[in-house]
Amino acid sequence: MFKLSPTILNVDELKQSLLKNDSVGAFVSFEGWVRNQNADKNVVALEYEAADSLCERETAEIINEAKAKFEVQEVLCCHRTGKVSVGEMSVWIGVTAVHRDAAFTACRFVVDELKRRVPIWKKEFYSDGTVVWLEGCNAQTGVPGTSRLTEANYYDRQIKMPWVGQHGQEKIKNARILVVGAGGLGCAALTSLAQMGVGTIGVCDHDVVAAENLHRQPLYRVADVSRLKAEIAAAQLEAINPFVKVNACAQKVDDKNIEELAAPYLVLLDCTDNFEAKFLLHDYAYKNRKVLVHASIYQAEGQLRVFDFSREQKGPCLRCLWPEVPPSGPSDALSQPAVLGPVPNILGHWQALESLKWILDLPDQLQQHTLVFNVFTNEVVKIKNKRNPDCPLCAEQ
Numbered sequence: 043m044f045k046l047s048p049t050i051l052n053v054d055e056l057k058q059s060l061l062k063n064d065s066v067g068a069f070v071s072f073e074g075w076v077r078n079q080n081a082d083k084n085v086v087a088l089e090y091e092a093a094d095s096l097c098e099r100e101t102a103e104i105i106n107e108a109k110a111k112f113e114v115q116e117v118l119c120c121h122r123t124g125k126v127s128v129g130e131m132s133v134w135i136g137v138t139a140v141h142r143d144a145a146f147t148a149c150r151f152v153v154d155e156l157k158r159r160v161p162i163w164k165k166e167f168y169s170d171g172t173v174v175w176l177e178g179c180n181a182q183t184g185v186p187g188t189s190r191l192t193e194a195n196y197y198d199r200q201i202k203m204p205w206v207g208q209h210g211q212e213k214i215k216n217a218r219i220l221v222v223g224a225g226g227l228g229c230a231a232l233t234s235l236a237q238m239g240v241g242t243i244g245v246c247d248h249d250v251v252a253a254e255n256l257h258r259q260p261l262y263r264v265a266d267v268s269r270l271k272a273e274i275a276a277a278q279l280e281a282i283n284p285f286v287k288v289n290a291c292a293q294k295v296d297d298k299n300i301e302e303l304a305a306p307y308l309v310l311l312d313c314t315d316n317f318e319a320k321f322l323l324h325d326y327a328y329k330n331r332k333v334l335v336h337a338s339i340y341q342a343e344g345q346l347r348v349f350d351f352s353r354e355q356k357g358p359c360l361r362c363l364w365p366e367v368p369p370s371g372p373s374d375a376l377s378q379p380a381v382l383g384p385v386p387n388i389l390g391h392w393q394a395l396e397s398l399k400w401i402l403d404l405p406d407q408l409q410q411h412t413l414v415f416n417v418f419t420n421e422v423v424k425i426k427n428k429r430n431p432d433c434p435l436c437a438e439q
């Protein structure tokens with residue numbers, strides 16, 4: 043268990059909460075105290091700032107790892123937040139086990155991993171009146187003065203792009219994008235969207251991670267097999283960028299729930315792998331004036347299309363190309379299992395880029411065209427989509 047505490051730590055209380063179990067044979071604790079010196083400077087106080095949900099998630103991982111590696115019973119970590127004076131305790135870690143060796147080793151493991159991985163930033167106040175932020179997580183360098191994580195430094199290099207800037211970054215932050223399908227296309231698209239700073243991202247996938255997904259779906263690890271993709275992806279994305287909000291939905295999108303699931307989003311990314319879902323998303327986007335970034339792959343080839351129905355409902359649309367949903371089954375090429383990992387990944391990142399171009403209203407967007415690329419021949423072709431005067435969807439507009 044992990045607790046952040048804005049007040050003085052009560053060691054007796056913490057200890058008693060671990061020692062309720064009669065099977066405890068060993069109890070080991072660590073106490074970190076604020077001392078008056080650091081690198082020849084006289085310290086008078088510290089201030090801790092923590093990313094709460096990330097701290098909880100990362101510490102839960104560390105505790106699970108400790109329980110898997112060593113035969114420990116319970117682990118409790120408590121860390122102060124806010125201003126802490128010299129002579130006060132800033133961190134308390136307690137471990138119980140049947141045997142002392144497991145308790146000692148696990149306690150040392152948790153102390154080290156907590157220091158290395160948990161995002162808590164520390165500000166030191168010195169007797170000469172100066173103040174310096176020290177690195178929290180990734181503290182291996184131990185270099186004082188390195189800055190804590192902020193949106194300004196996270197997006198620094200992107201904001202320097204002339205067509206993004208601070209104003210563009212704000213637009214990206216205000217964007218709401220739903221990604222349907224968290225497979226090879228979705229993992230790549232979601233990662234790019236989160237890293238670019240899309241403020242609200244929805245991820246919808248009813249499936250669980252399978253071993254044969256891992257070669258092309260980089261948000262998942264071996265330990266995630268059999269767990270829900272949407273939930274793992276959401277947690278991973280918020281760890282990649284704590285400044286974005288990710289809403290997980292572990293439902294299969296169908297004609298009954300699509301209204302409710304997609305309503306909060308203006309841009310939809312089709313990262314699905316079957317015709318039925320692709321046409322469902324497309325027709326919903328058309329009827330509800332949404333922007334659809336559509337992608338599909340077949341072996342070494344990928345195709346990308348952007349339909350901006352928020353501005354234009356006169357086509358061409360997907361049903362101009364295929365009036366009816368192609369039959370699934372053996373003739374459905376998308377359901378074939380042969381996939382080369384980089385192909386959906388490239389296309390997924392490209393979907394995110396086209397979304398960005400739409401958010402920033404940049405020139406040369408892909409609307410009304412199909413981009414076809416082949417990774418073996420290195421050919422990229424941009425083809426103008428043709429309007430079908432007999433289209434069952436858009437011809438009547």
Ligand SMILES: [Zn+2]
Binds near residue numbers: 359360434
């Ligand atoms: Zn049409």
